[in-house]
Amino acid sequence: MIRRVVITGIGAITPIGNSVGEFWRELCQGKSGVSEITRFDTSDYRTKIAAEIKDFNPYDHLDYELARRTDPCIHYALHATKQAVEDSGLIVDDNNADKVGVIVGTSIGGISSYDRHRDNLLRRGPAKTSPYFITSFLANMVPGEISIMLGAKGPNKCVVTACAAGANAIGDAFDLIKSNKADVVIGGGTEASIVPSCVAALSAMGALSASNDPPEKASRPFDRNRNGFVLGEGAGIVVLEELSQAKERGARIYAEIIGYAHNSDAHHITEPSVMTQSKCIELAIEDACRTSFASGNGIIHKWDIDYVNAHGTSTKWNDITETKALKLALGGHACEIPISSNKSMIGHLLGAAGAVEAISTILTIKNSIIPPTINLEDSDPECDLDYVPNAAREKEVNIALSNSFGFGGHNAVLVFRKWVDTNG
Amino acid sequence: MIEGTTGEDIFERLRKLIVRQKGIEKVGEVAPNTSLRKDLEFDSLGLVDLTLACEDEFAIEIPPEDGDFEKVDTIQEAVSYVKKRLGMREQ
Numbered sequence: 001m002i003r004r005v006v007i008t009g010i011g012a013i014t015p016i017g018n019s020v021g022e023f024w025r026e027l028c029q030g031k032s033g034v035s036e037i038t039r040f041d042t043s044d045y046r047t048k049i050a051a052e053i054k055d056f057n058p059y060d061h062l063d064y065e066l067a068r069r070t071d072p073c074i075h076y077a078l079h080a081t082k083q084a085v086e087d088s089g090l091i092v093d094d095n096n097a098d099k100v101g102v103i104v105g106t107s108i109g110g111i112s113s114y115d116r117h118r119d120n121l122l123r124r125g126p127a128k129t130s131p132y133f134i135t136s137f138l139a140n141m142v143p144g145e146i147s148i149m150l151g152a153k154g155p156n157k158c159v160v161t162a163c164a165a166g167a168n169a170i171g172d173a174f175d176l177i178k179s180n181k182a183d184v185v186i187g188g189g190t191e192a193s194i195v196p197s198c199v200a201a202l203s204a205m206g207a208l209s210a211s212n213d214p215p216e217k218a219s220r221p222f223d224r225n226r227n228g229f230v231l232g233e234g235a236g237i238v239v240l241e242e243l244s245q246a247k248e249r250g251a252r253i254y255a256e257i258i259g260y261a262h263n264s265d266a267h268h269i270t271e272p273s274v275m276t277q278s279k280c281i282e283l284a285i286e287d288a289c290r291t292s293f294a295s296g297n298g299i300i301h302k303w304d305i306d307y308v309n310a311h312g313t314s315t316k317w318n319d320i321t322e323t324k325a326l327k328l329a330l331g332g333h334a335c336e337i338p339i340s341s342n343k344s345m346i347g348h349l350l351g352a353a354g355a356v357e358a359i360s361t362i363l364t365i366k367n368s369i370i371p372p373t374i375n376l377e378d379s380d381p382e383c384d385l386d387y388v389p390n391a392a393r394e395k396e397v398n399i400a401l402s403n404s405f406g407f408g409g410h411n412a413v414l415v416f417r418k419w420v421d422t423n424g
Numbered sequence: 425m426i427e428g429t430t431g432e433d434i435f436e437r438l439r440k441l442i443v444r445q446k447g448i449e450k451v452g453e454v455a456p457n458t459s460l461r462k463d464l465e466f467d468s469l470g471l472v473d474l475t476l477a478c479e480d481e482f483a484i485e486i487p488p489e490d491g492d493f494e495k496v497d498t499i500q501e502a503v504s505y506v507k508k509r510l511g512m513r514e515q
Contacts, residue, residue: 056501063447064446064447064450065445065446065450065470066446067445068445068447069473128476128479130473130476131468131469131470131473132469132473132474135469307490
């Protein structure tokens with residue numbers, strides 16, 4: 001008998017809201033979270049805008065000592081985890097702790113802490129180096145701190161696959177439960193890299209938009225005048241749970257996760273590849289088909305996909321490549337379904353993007369509303385699909401994909417399905 | 425005597441360093457015989473952090489290999505240790 005996996009809790013902190021409710025409301029209203037960078041002086045920087053988290057003081061939400069010694073990427077992850085676990089009603093205790101895992105991804109980890117401690121080292125010398133230097137920036141401290149907070153003693157690891165990390169983490173969590181290595185997994189991603197080093201470095205790659213005025217117009221996926229992504233920050237966390245256990249404890253079920261695939265371009269460090277992205281989408285649909293068939297709900301074809309939450313970064317390369325990959329994988333069906341990009345509003349959350357966008361995808365399925373792609377005013381002729389321009393759309397969505405692609409050639413695609421009791 | 429280096433001054437300055445590290449809620453009222461490890465739950469990393477803070481606050485050096493410092497457990501012992509180091513600085 002196949003072990004099925006459902007989402008029973010969600011939590012998020014994003015540039016347009018520090019809770020899931022606020023995030024979803026603003027997303028559906030097409031509100032941009034992009035503004036001028038406040039974290040540091042951008043006078044010498046080409047790019048002066050980002051999608052920052054607003055009005056969040058970690059000391060209001062976390063134990064003082066914990067907040068003091070940890071990086072913002074951990075603050076965000078713990079804040080989103082608290083929301084998700086509370087939302088799920090899950091209690092972690094001696095009875096289940098060994099089968100509760102944590103798989104959380106990040107692209108860059110505790111970079112602001114790294115930069116601060118390294119500046120201190122160069123300024124004051126090795127004898128004045130903080131004992132918290134290492135623990136503040138290691139990427140794996142994110143799931144480590146979550147497990148300490150929850151008492152979760154099951155499988156625990158960090159996924160570091162750049163902009164695919166959040167999706168890979170949720171997919172790996174799904175696999176862990178399917179293979180009976182865990183009953184519950186806290187999955188997701190976090191990122192806090194709006195710091196001078198990252199803005200300068202991403203800008204040097206030509207990845208960031210420098211359309212600083214007005215900031216809210218800079219992120220424009222699939223638009224002819226797009227010129228790079230806008231750096232964002234935040235975290236998205238979901239509680240994935242084995243179906244029978246979730247039903248037994250009467251948990252609310254948001255959606256079922258039925259498919260996951262990940263592969264590698266094996267091609268170039270930053271240039272995406274149509275062929276492997278397309279292959280990844282096909283493999284994810286095959287995986288969803290196996291899950292569905294094995295659980296007595298019939299097979300799934302590519303034409304059963306109702307919606308795609310796109311990676312949609314607003315770079316020249318990504319948006320054309322992703323469009324071609326969707327056409328190759330879905331054929332003519334790609335032209336018939338809505339596809340939208342959350343990044344038009346929240347910017348690119350790097351390692352958190354796939355997780356926050358998975359939450360958006362889950363809520364689209366649950367609420368039958370597709371958030372728009374904003375700033376899509378003049379379509380790129382090479383991006384000729386239905387990107388839900390500028391206004392949210394009501395539509396029943398049964399099966400949806402969420403795409404994530406990362407530097408290094410990492411591709412990850414998740415497939416979610418509407419939960420109705422009759423398919424249990 | 426340098427200003428701010430009486431036993432009471434050192435105690436108060438040390439208390440502020442501990443509050444900055446642990447938070448006012450956890451520290452609350454501390455007494456001379458409060459144990460850093462047992463009462464305030466300092467772990468090995470936390471003690472190193474406090475040592476660095478003391479070096480800056482009192483402009484002293486605390487070598488990691490100093491056996492006397494290893495024995496410090498209560499706040500009073502820490503005050504005495506800082507006093508000793510301040511005395512060494514004056515010489």
